[in-house]
Amino acid sequence: MESSMSILLCFLLLFSPKMLTYEKSGQSLWVFGYGSLIWNPGFSYEEKRRGRAIGFARRMYQGNTYHRGDDSLPGRVATLVQDSTSEATGMLFRIRGRRAIRAALAHLYEREVGNGYRFEEIPCVVEIDGRLVKTMALTCIAYDDNEYYLGPDEVSKMAMEIAKARGLAGPNHEYVLKLAEHHRLLFPDHHDNHLFELETMVREGLMAVAA
Numbered sequence: 001m002e003s004s005m006s007i008l009l010c011f012l013l014l015f016s017p018k019m020l021t022y023e024k025s026g027q028s029l030w031v032f033g034y035g036s037l038i039w040n041p042g043f044s045y046e047e048k049r050r051g052r053a054i055g056f057a058r059r060m061y062q063g064n065t066y067h068r069g070d071d072s073l074p075g076r077v078a079t080l081v082q083d084s085t086s087e088a089t090g091m092l093f094r095i096r097g098r099r100a101i102r103a104a105l106a107h108l109y110e111r112e113v114g115n116g117y118r119f120e121e122i123p124c125v126v127e128i129d130g131r132l133v134k135t136m137a138l139t140c141i142a143y144d145d146n147e148y149y150l151g152p153d154e155v156s157k158m159a160m161e162i163a164k165a166r167g168l169a170g171p172n173h174e175y176v177l178k179l180a181e182h183h184r185l186l187f188p189d190h191h192d193n194h195l196f197e198l199e200t201m202v203r204e205g206l207m208a209v210a211a
Helices: 002-015 017-025 098-111 155-164 172-186 193-210
Strands: 028-033 047-064 075-096 118-128 131-141
Touching (some): 047 131, 075 098, 075 118, 075 172, 172 193
Parallel strands (some): 028 131
Antiparallel strands (some): 028 075
16 A cells, blocks of 8 residues: 555656645645545545635536446536636645645545546635635646546536446445535535536436436
């Protein structure tokens, strides 16, 4: 496991000078998660707090042929798209220390970058002691030039794809419904129209598939 992580990290650092800066600093790093990282980050962290990505909207435009789908029927998972009028909700994880940062970067590289995402540093606000504090955070974004990208479509068609797709981590609908559930619990005053509309139509799609 250690050698596998070292190989991934070497590859990561070779192609991303910014990651080398993070890894060498050994200080602290905020990571913004807006999909399954919200409930399953998969890396060690010092603290986690609610936050938002400024100027981005969460959209189920990225295809997935491993965790939530397969080659014959890719699942749909979240990515961020730039939208100056929006804020995407999620969790911010503070990682401190060189070893912890190294392990988190290697994990995210394997989990996200290996599935079409890129590391990006984006502006966020994090909730600390009842205040909103601006910070820069590392996140993973899937752009429309990656091989798995599905892009926008009619909501009813996207929902049916989600209702039918299944990957090694489980059915695609489980991911979308769980994301909507966590959003309501963490951000009761924020309405994510895209996510909630998909949630409603996915439930209808599941009933249609079962009928």
